[in-house]
Structure formats: structure tokens, C-alpha cells
Amino acid sequence: DLFITSDLRHHPSQDFLEQSALTGETALMNIAHFAAEWLWLSRAAAQLSEKFPDIEFVVSDLSTDPWNFVVMQ
Numbered sequence: 001d002l003f004i005t006s007d008l009r010h011h012p013s014q015d016f017l018e019q020s021a022l023t024g025e026t027a028l029m030n031i032a033h034f035a036a037e038w039l040w041l042s043r044a045a046a047q048l049s050e051k052f053p054d055i056e057f058v059v060s061d062l063s064t065d066p067w068n069f070v071v072m073q
Contacts, residue, residue, distance in 0.1 A: 001026040006033045034065035 003016075008030040020026050045057040 002029060003027070004029045004031060004036075006031050006036050032065050034063060038063075 003026055008028070013028065013030070016026075016028055020028065041059045045059045048055070048057045
């Protein structure tokens, strides 16, 4: 199993990882909010455009996400 979220805090994450190390059952992945949300924005804009054809919906490609690297262990 894999638990994916964007709202991890240090101590609960540490507790979760320690428990998972004992049981080997669940992995933990923390994704920055922008990284998790931008995936569906174009589709949402397309659906909104269909529903409201008189309104222009624009999805910005400007990333202001400060997280731009991956640490692999």
C-alpha cells in the first residue's frame, strides 16, 4: 500500500515510518501541493469551458513551487 498526501508534519510522519518499518505494510509519499494539483487543471479548464462557453479559462504554466528536486533512497 502507498499513502499519498500533501499535508505531512514531521512527528506524525516519523511515527508512521517507524511503524511501517516494523510491519513493512505501507509506504508514505509526500507530494507538494502544486505537484499534486497541476495534473488535473487542464482537464478542469476544458470541462469548465464546455459548461461556460462565454468565459475563457486559462491554466498558467508558471510554476511557483519551491520544491524542484527529488531525493531517492
